[in-house]
Amino acid sequence: MKNSFKFKKEIVNEELFNNNIALPHSEEYPDEEIIFSVKNFQFYYDNGAKHALKDINLEIFKRKVTAFIGPSGCGKSTLLRCFNRMNDLIDGNKKEGEILYKGTPIDTLNTIQLRSKVGMVFQQPNPFPMSIYNNITYGPKCQGLRNKKELDKIVYQSLNDVGLYEEVKDQITHSGTSLSGGQQQRLCIARCIAMSPDIILMDEPTSALDPIATLKIEELIRKLKEKYTIIIVTHNMQQAARISDYTAFFMLGELVEFNKTEEFFAHPKNKKSEDYITGKFS
Ligand SMILES: Nc1ncnc2c1ncn2[C@@H]1O[C@H](COP(=O)(O)OP(=O)(O)OP(=O)(O)O)[C@@H](O)[C@H]1O
Numbered sequence: 001m002k003n004s005f006k007f008k009k010e011i012v013n014e015e016l017f018n019n020n021i022a023l024p025h026s027e028e029y030p031d032e033e034i035i036f037s038v039k040n041f042q043f044y045y046d047n048g049a050k051h052a053l054k055d056i057n058l059e060i061f062k063r064k065v066t067a068f069i070g071p072s073g074c075g076k077s078t079l080l081r082c083f084n085r086m087n088d089l090i091d092g093n094k095k096e097g098e099i100l101y102k103g104t105p106i107d108t109l110n111t112i113q114l115r116s117k118v119g120m121v122f123q124q125p126n127p128f129p130m131s132i133y134n135n136i137t138y139g140p141k142c143q144g145l146r147n148k149k150e151l152d153k154i155v156y157q158s159l160n161d162v163g164l165y166e167e168v169k170d171q172i173t174h175s176g177t178s179l180s181g182g183q184q185q186r187l188c189i190a191r192c193i194a195m196s197p198d199i200i201l202m203d204e205p206t207s208a209l210d211p212i213a214t215l216k217i218e219e220l221i222r223k224l225k226e227k228y229t230i231i232i233v234t235h236n237m238q239q240a241a242r243i244s245d246y247t248a249f250f251m252l253g254e255l256v257e258f259n260k261t262e263e264f265f266a267h268p269k270n271k272k273s274e275d276y277i278t279g280k281f282s
């Protein structure tokens, strides 16, 4: 599968596909391995008129769940979309500083390769208008995988990983859009997993779901972190407290506080964090 890609930089490719690559440990949290480092990062929309992210410095740790929280418009989604360079698609964007993925600046990477390693799940479940099977095999087929047995295995494994296999095994040829909202969101997560990502970015993945479907996704996130690194944007502070290991709190484009989630909620270091979690503003 590796050879079916056409990369601009062969060296970067080798490095990134080598899962044994030694990651640096965080100075502040020495047990943690750093998968993404955000360094002095600025992001602007509208040709610089809108300064959406201001001097962000942040580390994302391997196989941990990091929650991005903060009031509406503070830049959570903007930062999330920077990790797989989705914002590059927006006209008039400008960025300064850098984001390193396993030590390599993401701007030097081929975006197709980067996005295969950094998958994304959106607020509204968005299965493709095609069968459950084809939703999951879409990415691997785009990468050149044609072997039916291998594709079947990926479909089984991905659906099983998101707890959907038993629910949909008899309707695998039915349209993904025929599933319930919660099932559709799990299908979207399965589609993401089918690409064997390192990181899954989730932008308010449960805000369109009912409480039971939400709990299923939360359980799933807890399970998925055994294999994947997860960054989740959420408006729901209870959710951040329930599922994340680390919390990053943003306001007006600035990172106000980053801490272990338990610490963040029990002993916020910053007055603004305390005001936010005690509901003094939203
Ligand atoms: N495509 C865009 N063009 C111009 N400005 C944008 C664009 N997308 C976002 N912004 C602005 O950038 C700032 C950060 O937006 P962003 O969507 O990242 O916030 P957010 O924290 O995710 O908010 P919410 O919780 O409401 O989703 C906001 O002021 C927003 O209006």
Ligand SMILES: [Mg+2]
Binding pocket: 076, 077, 078, 233
């Ligand atoms: Mg948002």
